[in-house]
Amino acid sequence: MKTFICVAECGSPSRASxxxxxxxxxxxRQIKLLEHEIGVPLFDRHVRGMELTEAGTELLRRVSGVIRQLELTVQDVQSLHSEVTGNVALALMPTISTVFAARLVDRVARDLPDVSLRIREGYSVELLTWIQRGDVDISFLYGPPSDLHIRTRELLHEEVVLISPPGTLDGVGPQVExxxxxxxxxxxxxRPYALRHLIESMAKKAGHTIDVPYEVDSYCAIKSMVMSGIGHSFLPPASxxxxxxxGLIEARSVGQGGLWRQLVLGVPSQRPNTRAADAVLSLLLDEIAMMIDSGEWQARPGADLRDRI
Structure with missing residues (x-):
């Protein structure tokens, strides 16, 4: 199974080798034996390498998290009588990655030198899938936590603001309706994404509709299009x-109280955290608490963060 996963990720037996x-x-031979045992082809072979068949894609989806859990369990047991070691996978959305990823990587390198931290970036739908399958150990997710059906920690609430090309809303103050x-x-x-749902639902609550001529599922592209004068958007100011x-972008609060989104941390429900994951989680919470306390991250601390500030 580990060989199968590696070939699927590499797309080539030589790179996997x-x-x-x-x-x-x-x-x-291992791949052929696996295909024989399962009874269906798992890969399509061609001159450029190997691509998963439909059956192979489904097998990868089902076993990748399970195999990773077994590997982490072995690592955790081996490290019980030593310094904290192991591999930790953290998933976050692009707006959080911009604010926080480099800072966390630096802190882990200093305080947990024997821990290997892997960061995966994705959007809300992907992040929830990864944590549910066990592909990652910790994931930022949008709340409320009651909607997620996994183990969570209430992290923070951050404001989402209207961002505009400079000079396009002359005469409009720092707050708009x-x-x-x-x-x-x-x-x-x-529409599958949380930011779109937040903006549409708040506009509807205020009795308005919004015009979205440009659907873009990329944080970098959205930011670039706003700076280029193509349109306006909504993002958290910390990012x-x-x-x-x-002065490349103008930011304005929306409504009397502003628009706020909740961020939580999720961990897999089907297994306990490893020592390495718990150690990274503790550093992560400390770093975010310091950023909120210093004003670097404009946010309101959640229930599981308040005692650290």
């Missing part, structure tokens, strides 16, 4: 601090 340090003929937003051309992710400070 190098990664696993197994001779390519032996690796190919949805009647100002309604005629604006917006650049937003598609745009550099652009706002340089």
């Amino acid at each position: 190098d990664r696993l340090r197994i001779a390519q003929p032996a690796l190919s 949805f009647d100002t937003v309604e005629p604006l051309p917006l650049v937003l992710p598609g 745009l601090k550099t652009e706002i400070d340089r």
